[in-house]
Amino acid sequence: MGSLPMAVAVVLLVLLLTKPGFSQSNYGDDNTGAFIGLFCGRDGVTSLPNFINIRNSTFNELRIQLLNNGVSFARAQASSAGDSVNAAAQCRRYLTVDQCVRCFDVGVSQITNCTFGKGGFISFENCFIRYESFADFYIDPYVTDDANRTPNVICGNQSASQPVVFNQVVDGFLSNIRDATPKTSNFYVASTRQITSENETVYMTGQCVESISQTNCQTCMSSAYDLLKNCFQYTKGTFFNVGCFVRYSDTPFFNVNQTTDITSFLKGHSSKVAIIAAVAAGVVFIILLLSAGLLYRAWKKSKKTDQDFEGALHYNFHDLQLATNNFSEENILGRGGFGEVYKAVFDDNNVVAVKKLHVQHAGAKGEFENEVKLISNIHHRNLLRLLGWSSEGSDYLILVLEYMPNGSLDQFLWGAKRGTLNWNQRYEIIFGIARGLAHLHDELDIKILHRDIKSSNILLSDDFKPKIADFGLARFQPEDQTHISTKFAGTLGYTAPEYINRGVLSEKVDTYSFGIVILEIISGKRSTEVEDDGQSMDYLLQKTWKLYEKKMHIKIIDETLKLNPQEQEHATKIIEIALVCTQSPASIRPTMSEVVLMLQEDQLLEKRQLTRPTFINNQDRRIYRGP
Template sequence: MALLVMLLVLLLSKPGFSQKNDSKNNTNVIAMRCGRNAVTSLPNFIKNRNSTFSDLRIQLLNQRVYARAQALSSGDSVFAAVQCRNYLSVDQCVACFDDSVSELDSCRSGNGGFVSFDNCYVRYEDYADFYNDPYVMADSDLTPTLLCGNQSASQPTVFNQVVDGFLSDIRDATPKTSNLYVASTRQVTSENATVYVTAQCVEGINQARCQTCMNTAYDILNDCLPNTEGRFFHLGCFARYSDTPFFNVNQTIDISSFLKGHSSKVAVIAAAVAGVVLILLVLLSWLLYRSWKKSKKNEQEFEGAVHYNYKDLQQATNNFNEENILGKGGFGEVFKGVLDETNVVAVKKLLVQHAGVKEEFENEIKLISNIHHRNLLRLLGWSIEGSYLLLVLEYMPNGSLDRFLWGAKRGILNWNQRYEIIFGIARGLAHLHNEFHIKIVHRDIKSSNILLSDDFKPKIADFGLARFQPEDQSHVSTKFAGTLGYTAPEYAVGGVLSEKVDTYSFGIVTLEIISGRKSTEVKCDSQSTDYLLENTWKLYEKKMHVKVIDDTLNLNRYEQEHVMKIIEIALLCTQSPASIRPTMSEVVLMLQEGQSLGKRQLTRPTFVSNQDRRIYIGSSRPKDIQATQQSQS
């Protein structure tokens, strides 16, 4: 009997698939949005939302890849839907759904939200119209999302031809299938590679709407070529291509019957012939190719961002007029730029001080053009012209966080806003450390590098000091670059760099947000000569750390208790040695679940001396720091 049950389970289960970094599919958010409108009763709305999520999960466990649910009790109705890719097993589908629910938990007060991963899509709203018309909430800023890989094909012309034809076929076939879904493969003979493509429209929409979305997907995905991977998401559909398998070859669908009078084999044969011709041309013009290759390299590597004309940026910033300066730092100046009536950007003009600066500039572009997270500042474009090196970035109307802590706007932020900023910074760093395709250490987290949107949502800026960290190394040694007062002692003294350097800096910034004080400021109304971290630790030892809280905050008892827990988390982040600090993923969980230390015990942090600006580590002799503190932009 047990054997029969086991066989039945195996027959009902969909085959799984192996994939490099498959576990990360559910942790990279492709697109996400939270509702902006308030609800009548937030507790009722959250209760109904959780009820729909439970219902959806049960449906997925019953072998479904698409499910709807609704909860209408006590007003504040919630309607929800989930859709998994058809190639997933039940376990993979449910795992993606669980990750989506966890991600959507940050939509705390709005009337809905959606999130898309590679493997699934979840949406909930306070209305049901989106079931059959996903664009019913087509706000002006609700644009399609495009994510391109960072690896270019070795023979881009042939690769472009094959993939373009393949995507064209997928565009035409998807709306004609019974479930608005395809998964298919195609060979690129010149590269001895297989391209995997899937496309899926949201279930419930009609064929015409699916076709419109797939037309957009085809047009936009072409911008990724010749990169070997690309993803497209809009509310109506999802499409992805890659030369790395993400489903099994036995899970493909024959799309030839859905195509109008042309065979995909013809495209393959034509591409193969074109490949032979291309090889001959390359052999005959090798010298010309070598001289041109270097000039084209940057264009292929910077596919994730737009190349701007220098004169256009010069005009947008009124010839880089001082009146448009948003900030200054060790790497240059940032200007406000107006490209047109509705498109305002920030233009970062880098100072050319040495021969290697262009290489550093290229590294920064390659790094940040592929990073997409709601708490990380997005790169929109770039420009290189002579000695002028420019980055075009998102414009953040509220400027940097430090202005709201001790600048002219001090006292504006309430505790809930400050907590959301702390939480957002933690999520952004966790993404850099664990959720991107490689681990990135920022190295210069400080209040002036945290920018605020018009609704005070934080975005981490200035990746100019960021370093790639090999995944198989706990730390790397490097020349010190950062800002004293925020920098972990092991990095400032010994140049030992790990992700825990960012954890330390996060702890310091958190204390600044709570106290409204600079990390290097001595409190004026006190006889103490302690900087912020040491002052906080002494108050914590006396169980008086409530005195750290900014006196402009008017907190009730519950809020005070909450702030004191966050202070403990901040102190935990500043512990030495680095190994006892939590990871940023652990910090996110502690903040999210209202936990503080758990079983951890705090020890006295390492401090910067007020008198001689030296680092003390344990009982060892002080070591002078030779690095000069950078100005805060």
Template sequence: MAVLVVFLLFLLAEPAISQLNDLDNNSNSFLRWFCGRTPPIHPSNFIKNRNSTLAELRRQLLTDGVFYATAQDLSAGDTVYAAAQCRNYLSTDECVACFDAGVSVLFRCVAGDSAYVVVDNCFIRYEDYADFYNNPNVVQDGVGTPFSPCGNTSASQPVTTFEDVVEGILTEIRDATPKASNNYVALTREITSSNETVYAIGQCVGSNKTACETCMNSAYSYLTNCLPTTDGRFFDMACFARYSNTAFFNGSQITDVTNILKGNSTKTIVAGTIAGVALLFFILGIWLLYRRRKKAKETEQANFKGAVNYNYKDLLLATNHFGEENILGKGGFGEVFKATLDDNSIVAVKKLQAEHVRVKEEFENEVKLISHVHHRNLLRLLGWSSEGSELLLVLEYMPNGSLDRFLWGSKRGTLDWNQRYEIIFGIARGLAHLHNEFHVKIIHRDIKSSNILLTDDFKPKIADFGLARFLPEDETHVVTNYAGTLGYTAPEYALRGLLSDKVDTYSFGVVILEIISGRRSTEVKSGLSSAAYLLEQAWQSYEKNIHMKFIDETLNLNQHEQEHVMKIIEIALLCTQTPPSKRPTMSEMVLMLQEGQSLGTRQLTRPTFVQNHDRRVNIVFSKNSSASNHVYKNKMELEADDREKSTCNG
């Protein structure tokens, strides 16, 4: 505690800016800083945890030779995960000085639960989730990266020579940094004609080689566009790169990349082609074919923003030929399998049924979109395979499986109220990101407990959003084919096919009631006025002010928690109001859940219940719908299909 107090007092002083001795260009400029907009659940707890986490980072950086540190504080439910990185050319004192300067800026972030600051000599980031340790590109609040400021001074003549030297050194930085043991490379190159030296570094955050390679490719593209200016910087969440014709590190601190790049030089390829005239054309033909395929692969890979195009045979082996022992779940879109890849990492493979994706092009368009979506509460796409008629998605593996297991399945009763509330809050944030924070409005259409997966620390991730359809930004609703699960589906969508983002709001409200009650949305229960489904039970409990009879009996709540749950029940009922205009948006829902606030002047009315005496519903399609323009009866189960296995991975 004393160490933390000293640390905070030190940071209240004017921020110090690190300066390297005897170097002209080490201004240690602040390049960018960002404060998240999503407020923490309990601000006082979060700030306490944030401060202790930053203090632990500083303690680690005080050790000689430590340039990258991570720390976390999980106290009282307001988790903070943080990372800090210094450039490897710094001394320990210079590293800590840069860290202190960066933290003094981050302390200005008082409203959100995430922030980062980028300085020439260091980088600091904190979030309330741990995913960014392994995948730095997972971001929140629509953070805009990459960032690449170029210098204001152009190179002196001859410009061509300067550009050639810079492109050469950046090529080596790009190729060597992901292969270096510490993901850091520093190089210099002499320009004899002008008696100049070019200095350049590349450094990746963490140890994810794939993310490093992708980021360094971007750095090369951005920085070469800075030419012919004499300096340039590049920053993205996964890496930092810089070049300049003035020194910002000592020339003796360069990296020997000879062994790192050994075997990759084009000279080796050329030497191999001179083995004999008889083999020359054969080798040239093979090389041209390889280059063509590699270029096509790189183009395709760029379109998918880091998602990997897996070989079908590799996935076949990883799932033991899609053996039944590896089935994680079965759902409307197909089966999900556990797969162990060659590097021993475990993933989930979703095998889509052909009738759900009519053509390969449609499938690949879906993959292109969801490969851009990164959020702590959305299941991450790792890759895909579309060889022949087999359409596969490779997704994060969630060992805890789906939420329904913890509500009425084998793990029933193991979630306390604080965990349930964080799950509710996380689902809301994920849906708000899909609706408002991504460049295309994505409506999930099938929010239900079996589509909510849980991490090791019970943080929610929404699955199957990549199989949704997309709402044009200039339309408030569309009429479309029904695609959802009755019991969770809004009346206007189930009965008339009217789709808007408020359909997800309705389903979210039902999921909240499931989380609070520990019962299925389609479960019939007697005990109030008559036998009723879950939504009716919730409304009757609200009307009679007997909320406690609705709450899961496995929850042992104190008085404060009981009052909190009652407010969340009111919020859930607000989500199920009709017409849809009376429901809040998911962004509004995030704010309402933040403090578990009451509805204020809003008046709740009895929700619309879809009756199902003959277990049929009418679905109406407009003339603009892709379906035929008539009313017909379609037999649909209103309760979950008990024969389906719970979808444990999307």
């Protein structure tokens, strides 16, 4: 890391010793991007040594989350002896994990110079860190809450060769970024736009803080659009506020395979159609084919290196043996069709989950290849992070995954922990699963179908945030195909009828499964559980539909939940969304991006006419329309 230029050091020193404010300069570091601003609070603390101690504790926790969980946004809290610290950090999602952590480290090295107040803030183009003694920003950093902090707008110093044309293109492009960013599941987009007359490409990204509400994200992005207009005559422009960040440039700052398809989020476009540039899709497809070829050759040679799977680390088999106590029974977290999952604790107290697949099972190699190929480079707060792999043992293939301390969702619905989830937690789990699926279906360069969404494949973090796991059966869906014809693979009770009966696989199969999981979360009952009411024996979906027809679907709600009238009304609306997701034919089911919006805006649901689902007899796979 190079030393700070003298001018920047002087500016920082003045800031630290006088009053809060922002400075602008450029660190020139590839991991941080341009330096945007540093702010140090003025209010005194109860005990400076104690405050610094708990502040550093939160910084350490943030770093652990960014490094080990592979996330781009992290939060941590600590309190002691009358002082408290609420801290957050965010990286741009085009960074690798290592680049994110390096940017964070640079930020920490500078923000720790703030020693006179209860808050601090440092921002670069590629990351920011903030800490405060109050928790308001921690919950939802609504931009107007910080009246003394004006947004930062930095324009480039090079004028466009054709200012009028460039201005028009960037204006329309930013308008699209403004509208799309709040509608994505992770409040982030990155896209490109051609300037045909100049044969130039404009790169642009928009990102809101992940803890912000959709409404406040939209407010912040609208502010970015209004203020960045002053930069449109220049080839570069950056907007930063406490709630969001926007950057555009005529030179690349992210890879072409890291773009987001934003067309489905724009007004006037059907969210059912994903339009992906043919060149980008072709490049991605070729990369995937090459990756698959490398994987096959690696297995043939029984030799692997760290470069086989970009984005996933190679773990030493002996280290994994030690961390799992030689794969002991007491370390088993769960069992699957091809092997077991173990808890592993390394010398530095880093805890991970180790999925050991038995090679003698015919499907194990396919599951191993799928998980590594599909999710090694996917980072989303609602998708389980693949950390690495190992295949040194002759009998095993091993996946190293992030550890989820609360285990799987099914244990909280009908297992040993039944009845411990309140309504707000259940709703947030439903919403998180929807966002994860929307990311797989609509926010990547190629659509990924999970094929096995079920409650046991939803894992919960220590604060009950859901993460979709087990991508062993996942498939790509080519952009020019509405579905894939393939043999059935999945779990009865969760799988859509058109897939079981005819092998028709599309994103709507995941939508159907998600609808079933909603019903399980709300009812606390298994989808395949038969309930005899004295007149008929119905599975969960069929029972729910019959009650809905009688306007009595409130009876589906788990009896362990003690809901107030407002919560009851909310729960019945979510039940109706589940029924929308399980309709047949598949074409009338919503996309997962639409479901995310439904979960936030009731009026979108009210416009839909519910039709009877196709019911499945899960014992013999018979499919019928019901009475």
